[in-house]
Amino acid sequence: MPRYESDVCIIGSGISATLVAQVLAERKPGLSIQLVEAGRSFFDQTRRREWRQRALDYGENPYPGDVIEDQQAQGIISRTQAVGGLAIHFGGVMQRFSEEDTRLESMYGLAYDWPIEWAELERYYVAAEKRIGVAGEPGPYPEDRRSEPYPMPAMELTWNLQQLKTWAEKTGTRFCSTPVCKNTVPYDGRNVCVRCDTCNMCPTGARYSPDLQLRRLLDAKKIALHDRTLVRRLIVDDTGSRIVAAQGVHEDRPDDPAEYRAQTFVIAAGYAWSSHLLLLSATSRFPNGLANRSGLVGRYMGGHKFISAILEMDAEIYPGMFGGHSLVSRRFFRCDPKGFFVRHDFRVWDAAHQPRLRDENGKLLLGDAMMDDWRARAKRGRARVRMYYDVHPDRDSRLTLDPSRKNRHGDPLPAITHQLDAATRAREDRTRQHILGLYDELAKHDNGRIISTQFGDYLDHPTGGCRMGTDPADSVTDSYGRTHDHENLWVVGAPTLPTGGCANGTLTFAALTIRSAEKM
Amino acid sequence: MHLDRRSLIRWIASGAAAWPLRGVRLHAQAAALPDAGVATLRALAPAVLPAELGAAGHARVANDFVRWLASYRPGAERSWGYGEPQKTGTPAISGATYQSQLAALEERARARGGALASLPVDDRRALAAELVEAAGIKAMPGAPSGQHVVTDLLSFYFTSSAANDLCYRARIGRETCRTLKGVTARPEPLGAAAPQPPRGV
Numbered sequence: 001m002p003r004y005e006s007d008v009c010i011i012g013s014g015i016s017a018t019l020v021a022q023v024l025a026e027r028k029p030g031l032s033i034q035l036v037e038a039g040r041s042f043f044d045q046t047r048r049r050e051w052r053q054r055a056l057d058y059g060e061n062p063y064p065g066d067v068i069e070d071q072q073a074q075g076i077i078s079r080t081q082a083v084g085g086l087a088i089h090f091g092g093v094m095q096r097f098s099e100e101d102t103r104l105e106s107m108y109g110l111a112y113d114w115p116i117e118w119a120e121l122e123r124y125y126v127a128a129e130k131r132i133g134v135a136g137e138p139g140p141y142p143e144d145r146r147s148e149p150y151p152m153p154a155m156e157l158t159w160n161l162q163q164l165k166t167w168a169e170k171t172g173t174r175f176c177s178t179p180v181c182k183n184t185v186p187y188d189g190r191n192v193c194v195r196c197d198t199c200n201m202c203p204t205g206a207r208y209s210p211d212l213q214l215r216r217l218l219d220a221k222k223i224a225l226h227d228r229t230l231v232r233r234l235i236v237d238d239t240g241s242r243i244v245a246a247q248g249v250h251e252d253r254p255d256d257p258a259e260y261r262a263q264t265f266v267i268a269a270g271y272a273w274s275s276h277l278l279l280l281s282a283t284s285r286f287p288n289g290l291a292n293r294s295g296l297v298g299r300y301m302g303g304h305k306f307i308s309a310i311l312e313m314d315a316e317i318y319p320g321m322f323g324g325h326s327l328v329s330r331r332f333f334r335c336d337p338k339g340f341f342v343r344h345d346f347r348v349w350d351a352a353h354q355p356r357l358r359d360e361n362g363k364l365l366l367g368d369a370m371m372d373d374w375r376a377r378a379k380r381g382r383a384r385v386r387m388y389y390d391v392h393p394d395r396d397s398r399l400t401l402d403p404s405r406k407n408r409h410g411d412p413l414p415a416i417t418h419q420l421d422a423a424t425r426a427r428e429d430r431t432r433q434h435i436l437g438l439y440d441e442l443a444k445h446d447n448g449r450i451i452s453t454q455f456g457d458y459l460d461h462p463t464g465g466c467r468m469g470t471d472p473a474d475s476v477t478d479s480y481g482r483t484h485d486h487e488n489l490w491v492v493g494a495p496t497l498p499t500g501g502c503a504n505g506t507l508t509f510a511a512l513t514i515r516s517a518e519k520m
Numbered sequence: 521m522h523l524d525r526r527s528l529i530r531w532i533a534s535g536a537a538a539w540p541l542r543g544v545r546l547h548a549q550a551a552a553l554p555d556a557g558v559a560t561l562r563a564l565a566p567a568v569l570p571a572e573l574g575a576a577g578h579a580r581v582a583n584d585f586v587r588w589l590a591s592y593r594p595g596a597e598r599s600w601g602y603g604e605p606q607k608t609g610t611p612a613i614s615g616a617t618y619q620s621q622l623a624a625l626e627e628r629a630r631a632r633g634g635a636l637a638s639l640p641v642d643d644r645r646a647l648a649a650e651l652v653e654a655a656g657i658k659a660m661p662g663a664p665s666g667q668h669v670v671t672d673l674l675s676f677y678f679t680s681s682a683a684n685d686l687c688y689r690a691r692i693g694r695e696t697c698r699t700l701k702g703v704t705a706r707p708e709p710l711g712a713a714a715p716q717p718p719r720g721v
Contacts, residue, residue, distance in 0.1 A: 054596075056695055057588065059610060059663055061597040067607055079600065159706050184700065196697040203697065318707050320684050320694025355678040355687070357652075357660035357671065364649050370678065371570040374687050 009262035013037035014085020016493030017268035018210035023517035025222040039081035062201035075416030076458040084211030095503035098333040111392040115479035124511035136179030160350035175327040181208035271494040275465035291483035298399035302500040303459025308386040313448040315381030319352030344389035351382035461505040463497035551592040560622040563637035567644035613666035
């Protein structure tokens with residue numbers, strides 16, 4: 001059996017894994033760090049352009065082979081398993097949560113307080129924004145005060161977004177440029193964004209991507225990377241208090257498992273595979289899996305719900321200028337503790353009219369008829385709006401091992417069933433009314449009209465499974481992600497969040513992870 | 521068309537139903553259009569594309585479509601999104617299928633007195649409409665789907681950045697990598713410049 005020794009073994013290679021590796025390599029030069037990743041690497045920046053073009057022209061996967069076909073979770077999950085994780089093709093939105101997210105129980109009597117003070121988390125937001133490279137502007141609401149400015153100036157609003165801002169602010173809600181990890185000036189060796197408008201497959205590296213950061217660490221020989229290697233088990237020592245090894249298997253050598261031994265183990269495998277690995281590592285001594293004295297591994301799986309709409313209004317909009325950029329308002333991150341609880345963000349993008357084959361009467365449109373029809377409709381502006389709203393997971397919102405579905409190694413695969421707590425379910429109708437009321441309010445201005453409304457049927461930016469807390473009886477890790485049960489085992493990123501907030505989670509995962517890495 | 525991770529999927533999904541990757545031979549099927557069909561395709565283009573493209577523009581779109589088809593890979597791994605763990609392949613678009621549909625168009629043209637290219641553009645359009653109606657196609661696919669060459673040619677052009685520019689008569693340049701400079705201003709008018717290629721072919 002091949003055996004690899006290091007000081008730190010990181011399982012996973014997404015944004016959280018990358019940040020742990022970076023911080024440790026900087027703070028403790030000489031530390032040996034290895035990352036073990038189930039998926040493959042995509043370090044070829046040249047081919048990235050080619051893949052983008054084929055995705056545009058033919059709908060092909062811009063990251064071909066970023067999936068392990070027999071390693072899938074049942075339930076909503078991003079299937080990406082590749083070096084860099086999901087953040088190799090995320091949109092790059094870098095929103096903060098707000099203080100309310102960390103104090104839901106004490107402020108509103110809901111859910112669970114995070115074991116970290118906002119002032120401290122805010123400092124780590126600053127650190128994450130600097131490390132990742134975030135472009136943004138101060139928000140118009142004083143509650144969004146920052147201890148330091150964004151490291152890059154905000155992405156300027158396109159012509160389209162300027163028109164839509166004027167329209168949307170007639171409702172009394174104020175908007176700003178959405179903070180993003182796309183370069184508006186040269187930053188950290190990355191190019192300035194050239195608005196290719198395919199941010200999920202950025203061909204220039206202007207958008208932060210963990211794999212490019214890992215490549216730097218590899219080139220500098222700061223880390224070792226074992227890709228295409230699935231970690232199947234963590235092994236505990238005789239006392240049960242420490243992890244001594246991770247056992248994995250390389251895709252090309254299924255009959256020759258490898259062992260990764262280290263002083264410190266960091267699970268950075270995302271919200272699904274982190275809990276999955278802990279549950280898979282059950283032994284006779286730990287029949288419910290590792291780090292699971294509380295019985296909460298795989299529980300409180302969360303995220304946020306969302307409602308989207310397409311609206312039309314009298315505005316001169318040219319879809320395609322830079323549709324990836326948007327407006328955001330954080331006005332509704334706060335709500336009166338004495339009033340009805342509803343928290344959400346508010347995003348606005350430009351949207352396009354689409355050419356169509358038949359008119360509303362079913363008449364076939366060919367040639368000039370199709371273009372004339374499209375052009376006539378396109379005289380009106382369109383916007384896509386969406387609100388992520390705060391919902392709270394029930395204890396039985398779970399990831400479990402599904403014995404009926406196994407991978408090639410015979411390991412049961414995860415099944416995820418989201419369930420919201422009773423308070424969330426009780427306020428759902430009123431929450432929807434509130435959000436739809438805001439869309440109605442938008443439609444009152446500039447001859448507006450709601451074209452369609454969509455209710456999300458899954459929880460976005462999923463979190464949970466190893467929630468952090470101060471009490472080992474009701475949490476899996478402490479506030480730094482160190483498991484209560486095993487002194488050298490850490491979980492970082494999305495799994496540790498007790499609740500999923502009402503904004504994209506990546507920056508919060510990053511901030512908490514940097515804090516964890518500094519503690520290691 | 522902005523392509524974030526979700527809209528990309530919607531765009532792709534609107535083009536054709538997902539094809540399970542298993543059972544589709546990866547890249548094995550030649551998608552090229554036989555020569556016999558190319559002339560018919562060129563005769564079809566002026567009938568279904570906007571007249572303002574002009575003869576040169578129509579020829580260019582037809583030629584680009586032929587090139588696009590030649591590089592098409594049936595069964596290639598498609599892009600995907602949240603909640604879509606099923607690996608799927610691009611649909612089985614076939615030059616042979618297109619050829620048979622174009623041959624049917626020529627056959628109808630001959631019934632009207634000659635080759636498709638010899639008929640007035642309005643007559644060609646009427647014949648194309650007959651085929652679309654006969655195929656029962658209700659909507660234009662968001663990307664060529666292999667169902668019918670007429671609607672796939674429409675989709676190829678009308679979902680392109682060039683068509684978007686023409687619709688708005690502005691130099692928007694969707695999906696074109698360009699600087700951030702000028703992003704705050706209204707796009708320049710399209711002017712009288714030659715049409716741009718529909719896609720990066």
